[in-house]
Amino acid sequence: MTIAVCLKWINASGQTDIDDDRFMGFSYADQAALEYALRVAENTNDEVIVVTAGPVGAEAVLRDAIARGAQRAVRIDIDRSHDSAVIAQAIAQAVSHCSLIWCGDYSSDRGSGSVPAFIAAQLSFAQALGLVDIVLPTGAQSPITALRRLDGGRREQLEIRGQAVISVEGSTARLRRASLKGSMAANKQVIEIVTVNQVAVETPPTRAYRPRARAVAAPVGNSALDRVRQITDTSTAKGHGETVHLEPREAAELIVSKLREWGYQS
């Protein structure tokens, strides 16, 4: 079994005007992911493979991860300016043989957290994303239990079995320090380089979001003031305000049907 950790090579300086290899690194979320992967591997004797997508400079984060205990490193030679779907497709190809794929929930360089979800979709793996608490099993057969952040301060408890993509928040674990001998060995580690064929991902043309146009009847009235009032008056209820008490399934169906009716969804 192999456990993969996806690491993004980012500007770790916290300042946007610095573009300098000396300040590059990986975000706390990725560090936490690496730490969990190493802990799991300690229990199960699995191999840990670290993967990054980017230019030669990105190998620094892989060597760092090797120094801390990962066994293999793969760099996907791809232009980082590609969007998340393309990057995720390239990563998914490199980690398709792995049982668990650990990621940070999102990188600190304005990451959207979409890459882990895209990887899971590409590989048809289960996904447990945005975890805030993880309990690793002591036995290999037991599931990983975790808490996932939901809106409004709610939490969702998950049990993770089988092949899965897991993304964790940066505060969940502190990455171990590399041993001195580990750092020295990592300098000599061979990094596997994967060149990807330009993956074709269909992305619809993007435009600013706006609701669809809908026909509004012209106001009717004797005076201009009446007609203006009809359009601008907010003192009387109109439009879509409605409170209903339904089971979640019926509520969702109602929302979808209303959105269709109002023209927000086709």
Add this chain to the structure above:
Amino acid sequence: MTDTDIIVVGAGPAGSCAAIAAAKAGKRVVLIERGPFPGSKNMYGGVIYPRILDELIPDWFEHAPIQRWIVRRSTMLLSDTGALNIDYRSNAWGQAPYNGATAYRPDFDNWLAQQAVAAGAELICSTTVTGLLRDAQGRINGITTDRPDGDLTASVVIACDGVNSFIAKEAGLYKAVDASNYTLGVKETLSLPKSVIDERFGVRDNQGVDIEILGGTSGVNGGGFIYTNLDTIAVGVVLKLPKLSAQKKRPEEIIAELKRHPAIAPLIEGAEVIEYSAHLIPEAGLDMMPKMVADGLLVAGDAAALCLAAGIWLEGVNFAMASGMYAGQSAAQAMTAGNTTAAGLQTYTKKLNETFVLKDHKKLRKIPHLVLSDRVQHKYPGFVTGIVERMFRVENPHPKPGVRRILREERKKAGISLMDLVRDALTGLKGFG
């Protein structure tokens, strides 16, 4: 079998040059740096004189990350309101083979360390050396670090861990530490557009200015400095520790006072402070230097107090690079000869004694004390500026006073006895040779 041949502690100018020299001699070298990258801990804002690099990196000036080449060298004496500036300009210093330069040390040190890596040294960052390892005979044979599994053995350790070297102290090479041997260097980096700096300092392109200041340190013994980078200016003071402590003044207040001086304020007007930093400087020269060799250990750079603070000459990086280079070469030679005891490593002290590294320090031994003495610090700037003030002030219908009269009166006003003046002049003459 040791883990490596030579361990160099600290990837500053001394450490990187030691690593380059030893790696070029075919030895396995591990260069250990405390910061996340070489230079990341460095705040030095002064002038680097890299001529010594000709030996290690012949075309250094083509590649080194230099801000400006110094073409104007000024020494400024400040009284409360007056300023006497002795300024020398040579545009030839701004062309190959160059003389001094300003540089951002995180850039310069990183570049120099990469030269060591290119020469074959292995650079390990984010690692603090916590102590020395010794063999059964008590001979130093490695280091301990703060990393897990962090012991590393070697035939020779070269300590380039900077001022207040914990390694040299642990090895017992320093005498008791005396705070009066140290100064505190405090620096503000001020941001100004390049065109404004060029205009105010009368330079173009990558020409730069170095102004060393005597006086203007709010009564604390020390000195001030202004250095130009491309689009920043480094302004700061160097303050003698016991005096700073006794005066109970904050260093940033002293810099603020210096920046308000009528001779300084126009140079930095409108500039924004983008960085403030401070660091100790070993300023007492030969009198505070430790033994530089022990069994399996060499000490170089600031760790060996190889910093020249002799008034008109303020140099440290070149001494660090030279001593580092000689340490690297000597360590490699001693290893090849199979004798890394103190006796086997003595070629290092021999080399230091034969070259400018110790010759300059021996010649200028008394100068650091003279420069930081109370009379030079508190009386001479007022005395000298008073003389110049009266020489150039026209007070018609009174006729011009004679120079001897001015000298006598100003000396009395400044409270300097003739004996002291003669004594200091002799010390200066003897010291500067």
